[in-house]
Amino acid sequence: MKLFIPGPTEVRPEILAELAHPAIGHRTPECARLWQTARQGLGQLMHTQNEILMLTAPASAMMEAAIRNLVRKSSLHVVNGAFSKRWFDIACANGKDAHAVEIPWGQGIPPEQLRTALEEGIAKGHPYDVVTVVHNETSTGTLTPLAPLSAVLADYPQTLFCVDTVSSMAGTEVRVDDWGIDFCLFGLQKCLALPAGMAIAAISPRGLQRAAKVENRGWFLDVLRLAKGNEKEQSPTTPSTAHLYALVAQLKHIATEGLENRWRRHQEMAVKTRSWALGHGWELFPAEGYASPTVSCIARSQGPDFTPALDALKKKGILVSNGYGDLKNKTFRIGHMGEHTLEDLLDLLQQFDEALKTEVVA
Ligand SMILES: Cc1ncc(COP(=O)(O)O)c(C=O)c1O
Structure with a gap:
């Protein structure tokens, strides 16, 4: 099958060959080298100095990680399609005081509507710990510019900016640091053109500080545990080393093409x-x-x-x-x-x- 669906996408034969690498121990220097190289390449791809987190999981795992680690009580979810609705559903399923601001599907997110929703949260006594936004709604083919939203959020420092770039990362401009994104997540199976299997996120220093104050972060998705693993260039759990080989090779290929x-x-x-x-x-x-x-x-x-x-x-x-x-x-x-x-x-x-x-x- 030739895939012209919005993910998963076609994988180059060279990458399929990378996936055929024999398994290696995940506590070996070779695996640590792959881990480090992948994190460095991902930082360049995302235009960020933030901590890069990697999990063997689908992208939705990082959507859940944002909720579990960054929300003490209330969260705001801008919903303009199926995946932004999923993020709201994940927050509800985790027992958070989740609020949605509904935008008609296919519309971008008006920055002033975001400001109004943030003000309402404050007025009603539940200031939001995070706002979640899907950069590119795969369900409707709608891309929302992030810089104007970031400018609004600059006035609400207690609210962390969480962005799903699942179907935009590596396909269009995303600048995590310039746009003040505290938690930026994606998977491999869209514009990166790798098979599904890893979830990636970049978390800001204030995101890590927030997580330290949030109870019941769980175990598997605990960002502090993932960040600690990075100190040794290791995953706390057994990662798919096949994906690590493929990711390192594909990041090199993307750099050669030029972002x-x-x-x-x-x-x-x-x-x-x-x-x-x-x-x-x-x-x-x-x-x-x-x-x-x-x-x-x-x-x-x-x-x-x-x-x-x-x-x-x-x-x-x-x-x-x-x-x-x-x-x-x-x-x-x-x-x-x-x-x-x-x-x-x-x-x-x-x-x-x-x-x-x-x-x-x-
Ligand atoms: C924008 C967006 N967010 C999240 C997801 C969920 O990704 P996954 O299936 O890897 O959990 C998708 C999947 O298509 C998506 O397009």
Whole structure:
């Protein structure tokens, strides 16, 4: 199957070979070297000096880690899609006093609405310990600029800025330190183009200080335990060493491509996909100015029914995603992320056009 879904994405054969490394002991100098090299590379990727945490787990584990470690009592969750809703659900499931600020799906997050919600929390006597935001809502193909939100949060130093960059990291600009992100998380299976299996986060010094004051952080997701492991370049639990080899190799590959070139490649694919979609009478689901550079979410509007074409493509071994949840059959999503090139994308769009014609004739 050729994957044009918004993750997991295509993995290069060289990386598949890295995954075939024989297992090594996780308390060996070789493993410590891999751990250290991966953390250094991740710091560069994220533009941060913050502590880098790594877990053998899906990205959702780090969403839960943010809640368990940083929330003493109340949390605020900006919800504008399925994954931002998940973060709210995780906080509720952990017994936190969780509050959601609902934004229509496909809209970006207005900074002033964030300020209003923060003020309300203070006025009602439950100032928020954290605010959670999903940078790139994979469910709707919507990217929210973070710098304006960061500027608001500068006025609320007790509220830590937690950001999910699962489908944006390595595909578009993310500057953890410049944007004051206290907890920035992602997985490997999107724009990094590795198989799923590790969750990554960068936590700020004030995030670590907060964690020290939070009770019941649990064991597996305790950021202080993870940070302590880093002192010896070790994971507290047995990590997937196969993923460590692959991660180190892929970070090197990304540095060779050049991060800005990688961002540009994603943007070029997005621009092409959008004009192709509009040319068919479809619409972009996200509000104007918020369309994601890594995943395009396309709505039916006046265009032809795309669902038979999705099936026809699948028969040809090409996977494009239907809409997420309630958006199924109303939207579809093309993931132009990871290692795909403009050429790959043009090929996909041509095959899509053929699939659409076949269905009209049939
Ligand atoms: C924005 C976003 N956040 C979180 C997740 C959850 O990732 P995982 O399945 O690795 O837990 C996803 C998965 O698609 C996602 O797109």
